[in-house]
Amino acid sequence: MINRGCAVEHKTFFSITPATMRAACSQCNMRELCIAVGLEDQDLHKLDQIVARRKIKRGEHLYRAGDTFSSIYAVRTGFFKTDLIGDEGQEQVTGFQMAGEILGMDGISTDIHVCNATALEDSEVCIIPYENLETLSREVPSLQRQFHKFMSREIVRDQGLMVLLGSMKAEERIAAFLLNLSTRMKARGYSSSEFHLRMTREEIGSYLGLKLETVSRTLSKFDAEGLIGVQHKHIRILNSQGLHDLLDHGTSS
Amino acid sequence: MINRGCAVEHKTFFSITPATMRAACSQCNMRELCIAVGLEDQDLHKLDQIVARRKIKRGEHLYRAGDTFSSIYAVRTGFFKTDLIGDEGQEQVTGFQMAGEILGMDGISTDIHVCNATALEDSEVCIIPYENLETLSREVPSLQRQFHKFMSREIVRDQGLMVLLGSMKAEERIAAFLLNLSTRMKARGYSSSEFHLRMTREEIGSYLGLKLETVSRTLSKFDAEGLIGVQHKHIRILNSQGLHDLLDHGTSS
């Protein structure tokens, strides 16, 4: 089901076309968040040689389940979601990615992407051809190390989500979600207390294993309790500690 | 909470002690399932140089959350579970590992293990020191490739579990769980239709986001319906197709 035979149509390119351009990791302000973190100048220049960039408009796919895998991608600007379509067509969002985060590592396993990656706003990614990355990381141990750390981080992230999905109640999930977003915004120099949600209530629900109505209700409840301020997609965190307290449900004794 | 300051106590060793011994990947019958798959003889011998083995008794930990990370492990014989202890002490099982599967890749990200790994029966693992693996995989591209594939496979596995936890009902989860076990047993040369569960109902429930009573009830129901035969921990798959059908809940039209 996942492989729908339309792989060719969505295949991505590595050649430098009008849609892509040579990147410059050495100049990139996301350098310290992304896979290039900690690299020496000379190694950064080597990375420049293999990395290209591509703009993705809101709503467009970066890749789709079933596409042949050939590159991983670093988000440079913008916001993405990844999702899987289950055997019967129900969507499950598996992650939201912002600047500095890596997309596409699911494809290494079988050379075929297992999930879809969709831009939730106009975005730009760095295209890192996987073959070249393997080659270069044999030469540059710090790049090798960093790549492995990013793969491992993805594993840890997924396991954290498994705990969330396996053992948290609706309010805990929403609180954890908001705090996670807040932390990641802050790490990127944005306000940790005020931000726009790029995704719909339905996408949040899918990600958290809840229905959109439950997401909406819970946000309204948090708003009524003064924990957050909600205006459509605009969120203000008013009582971060209060949200944290929801996660330690009653073990404070 | 996860780091409980007892890391030293549980630190693992790489030196060849009475508890460990030099491995021989080149002789190992799990070779084709494990990270050594597809390696040339000469490369296998290089792997032999860095890999040791260790026996773990039932109930013992291979590593614990908070331990310093230094190696990944390939299960040679036996059966393991990995679990996380949430901030309030509730256990969440994140996986069950059998022969040929890799443990410990969660530690690469921060050099500290985030989960516990526990033997559910007397087991033996191959210890693959991570520093050495990095070094060797710079020399041996096929090892590098294979290692990356295993990391990616873990990501894909986790995402599959996220779909299960996020969108399946109790019966679907149990059916998927049984079929998954069945498939993996078969890949290892065991019967796919008859096996012993190494874990308790509670551990199954934790893994699947269900309570032990729900696990027990669902197994009883499947038994009553003739889909499976249940005698305590002994399971027979009587109608594999029937279990599969439960997963495609009603989209067959």
Added chain:
DNA sequence: AACCCCTGTTGATCATCATCAAACCTGATT
């Protein structure tokens, strides 16, 4: 400005699974 569609909010009801509780089974220990 008027319209429409998508998204979000809120209410009422229902199904699923968690919780609480009791009893049973099995294997290990004495």
Added chain:
DNA sequence: AATCAGGTTTGATGATGATCAACAGGGGTT
């Protein structure tokens, strides 16, 4: 053989969140 503990089964009840439904609000288009 008797005892005991951990694991399992089964029943009764209840809470959480899903479902069904109606409506409201915004943003974009004409």
